[in-house]
Amino acid sequence: MGPHPYESLPLNLAGYAMASYLLVAHGLMVWKAEACKEWLIKLPRHRSAGIYTLAVGMFWFWLLIAPEDRGVLSALTMDIGEFNAVKPWLRILVPIAFLGMVLYVKEFLFVRALGVLALMVTGPLLEASFNRDPTTRLLVPIFSYLLLTKGLFWVGMPYTFRDLVTWATANDTRWRILAFSGLGYGALTLLCALFFWNGH
Secondary structure, eight states: OOOOOOTTTTTHHHHHHHHHHHHHHHHHHTTHHHHHHHHHHHGGGGGHHHHHHHHHHHHHHHHHHHOOTTTTGGGTOOOOGGGGGGGGHHHHHHHHHHHHHHHHOOHHHHHHHHHHHHHHHHHHHHHHTTOOOSSSHHHHHHHHHHHHHHHHHHOEEEOHHHHHHHHHHHHHHHHHHHHHHHHHHHHHHHHHHHHHHTTT
């Protein structure tokens, strides 16, 4: 087997993806501040969004443990070392866990699903920036570890997302600081991806 697709992901491509998210999300926070605040306040208990987001996150994880002889479905299959023996069980348990969460998790399903998706996103970002030049690549793992930490909290303690939204939306100055900080981080990431990360 050759390198995993994550390991072949160019640093500049990861930078473009990360910058796009940061610029679009925080740009909307500036341009449509009130609409974004209302949307974020309602989002933790938006059940339909939770089901779709969870489906994406769980299917993505399933692709990492998929059988190796299923063509396109096997494109992301990875070696998980000593846990390879439990892959067949995980392929069954992941769909069961998805159905169980959809049927029985009534509170904050979206937040838990967002946490799962956040954990999945950090994998390719960290691989793209691992042991690469230049030093500015650290913009990617800094963002990734922040996202990883938030994802763990959102899965295990989903009320922290609600509390964060309440804190962020309670003060206009605080909201603008967060929005422009995200825009600045996104712009810096985009500049680095354009001028410093090609070929890495």
